[in-house]
Amino acid sequence: MPERIIESFNVRYLSVLDEKGDADESLMPSLSDEDIKRIYELLILSRTFDHHALSLQREGRMGTYASILGQEASQIGSAYALEKSDWIFPSFREMGVYIAMGYPIDMLLQYWSGDERGMKTPDDLNIFSLSVPVGTQIPHAVGAAMAAKYKGDKIAVACYFGDGGTSKGDFHEGFNMAGVVKLPVVFICQNNQWAISVSRDKQTASKTLAQKAFAYGFEGVQVDGNDIFAVYKAAKEAVEKARSGGGPTFIECFTYRMSDHTTADDATRYRTKEDVETWAQKDPILRLRLFMERKGLWTEQYEKEVEENAKAVVDEAVKNEEAIERPDPKDMFRYTYETLMPRQIREMREL
Amino acid sequence: MPKLNMVQAINLALKEEMQRDSSVVILGEDVGKDGGVFRVTEGLWEEFGSERVIDTPLAESGIIGAAIGMAVYGLKPIAEIQFMGFIYPAIDQIFSHASRVRNRSRGRFTCPLVIRTPYGVGIKAPDLHSESTEALFCQMPGVKVVVPSSPYNAKGLLVSAIRDPDPVIFLESTRLYRLIKEDVPKDEYTIPLGEARVIQEGKDITVIAWGSMLHRVLQAVEEFDAEVIDMMTLSPFDEETIFKSVKKTGRAVIVHEAPKTCGFGAELSATIAEDAMLYLKAPIVRVTGYDVVMPLPKLEDYYMPTVERIKQDLEEVMKY
Secondary structure, eight states, X not given: OOOOOOOXXXXXXXXXXXXXXXXXXXXXXXXXXXXXHHHHHHHHHHHHHHHHHHXXXXXXXXXXXXXXXXXXXXXXXXXXXOOTTSEEEOBSSOHHHHHHHTOOHXXXXXXXXXXXXXXXXXXXXXXXXXXXXXXXXXXXXXXXXXXXXXXXXXXXXEEEEETGGGGSHHHHHHHHHHHHHTOSEEEEEEEOSEETTEEHHHHOSOSOSGGGGGGGTSEEEEEETTOHHHHHHHHHHHHHHHHTTOOOEEEEEEOOOOSOSSTTOOGGGTSOHHXXXXXXXXXXXXXXXXXXXXXXXXXXXXXXXXXXXXXXXXXXXXXXXXHSOOOOTTHHHHTSSSSOOHHHHHHHTTO | XXXXXXXXXXXXXXXXXXHHOTTEEEEETTOSXXXXXXXXXXXXXXXXXXXXXXXXXXOHHHHHHHHXXXXXXXXXXXXXXXXXXXXXXXXXXXXXXXXXXHHHTTTSSOOOOEEEEEESSOSOOSTTSSOOOHHHHXXXXXXXXEOOOSHHHHHHHHHHHHHOSSOEEEEEETTTTTTOOEEOOSSOOOOOTTXXXXXXXXXXXXEEEOTTHHHHHHHHGGGSOEEEEXXXXXXXXXXXXXXXXXXXXXXXXXXXXXXXXXXXXXXXXXXXXXXXXXXXXXXXXXXXXXXXXXXXXXXXXXXXXXXXXXXXXXXXXXXX
16 A cells, blocks of 8 residues: 555745836736725825824824734735625724725724724624634634525625734634635735734744645635735635635735834834844835836825825824714613613613 | 423424524534434424534534624524533633624624523533533623523523524523423413523522522422522523512522532622611521532532532521
8 A cells, every 4th residue: 555645735925016016917916097096095094094093192192002014915905805795804903904995094093092982883884893802703704604605695704813813723713614614705814923022933833824724625825915916816816716605715915014013012122123124125005106106107296195185084083083072981881782781770870 | 282391392492483583593513413412403404404503613612703703794693512511612702702792893793692502410421511600601791691490491581592682691401401391382482581480489588599400499498488589591680589589588598500609699699688688587598519620420419409408508597
């Protein structure tokens, strides 16, 4: 009885747009000039939001916040492949996804300022409340996909998490179920190389995170997470595959967390300046700008307009958010159950 | 009217609700073709198919997590955890998510989910097959905890739990599954959550219990003029029925299978002490499992409150 290979896998890596702004035309996804400009504007808006959020936190005007700096292409590129009817299960570092889907920016600020009302997703969106515990949203996405499949809804479910999330048991349990039932889910991992202070090589001995999907019976692909076209292309294909009954896909966006884990963290304690500088060269917005300039889609005047517009939008959102009155203290009781418990009614009277 | 045991009554409730509402689905380990290890879901896979009676991989956190996703999407999932001792890996999903979905989204998303799980001593089984940790879940706002004590109330309570807009933990005593048969109407009826029931009126002493312990209580009180309350729902619990009874009898004994420390009896005892102290003629007494790790079958009879132990405590309270 000879020993033989009974299974083997190849992990694809996708990159379309390089750091100099050169795109591989043979791999370019179908995007109109208008799409590209819209994507660029969303990237700038997300970065502007992030910058403002960090400043507001430093000034004591907002609570702890998890920056998306450096990960904008992974977020906008994947979200741009989704429809409003699709369902999204985000982690806590997903403000670019929210912004790309049209979530009101003042509500995001409201949430990070410590007001639950900011997480009341508007009725025209299906973004589930962000998950603070790492990776626990993965089975939720799987369950929603099971429900969509049962109801015959032709939608995709997108589930976002980070490299740290791949170490959790819920990653395994969710991926396993998604594979068994062949569900319409797109798992999007932003491998930003750091789970607070623990580097990617200490998180798993796997060469890639993408390869983990093959053990669950579906494809995993690694993409350059700072390359908006690669992320969009992989996401678009995965979403279409999900909608047409082709089952789940795992996309590992290879990127970098340029900021601290949150405003409560100091990344200089555990990583080098050189590492961060190397990744600064790979900036996702810079390379799209170079590409657009070459295509005649970007001018300094355009940049000025986009930046000013983004600043105005965020300034307006800050103004709106800061004008919102504190929630009624009784509000903390109102959403525990559909109806108040007798004991809650008595407790409410104390406020 | 058919005489059913608790397994059959629960099975009937599941079947009728699935027939009534196509958004009701069942998921769990061995719930499909096998009909569940206690046969509670027997025949449902054949009637409703594998899309509605879903045999899941062996993954408790995944089962509850997926059920949350289904509930948020608009289904009414009923997840079975094979034994209460196996719910611990899923506590993260229950505490971190199921209980908080409504609050976190200010009501935009809700989690109408039922988690059925067999609990307690009863089948001489291995480690972690006899747990009674209901109080853990009573401390978590956002979930409800229901413990039926008979085939009749199991059916009525389960129908209410399935129709409830919030997550419900539904605990089924393995000892009671096949212990008693009683009349269970085929017609639709519900028993509201959050209401206790006086199942025997009396003047001298109030005895409070739920689930499997209720039957030992009924044997123990035979020589007393005792009022017996079946809690049925532990969270939210019915304070009024307890106050009314304790104010009448002036004595309260609480009996449960779980360990004494931080058991649900502690909450009931404190509640009575806070609001009915001046009516009491004797201290409130708890007759409970001991503060030990649930023993394996050879010692489980020593762990459980017996009819004799309950009687002794009732006598002590009466003599005080």
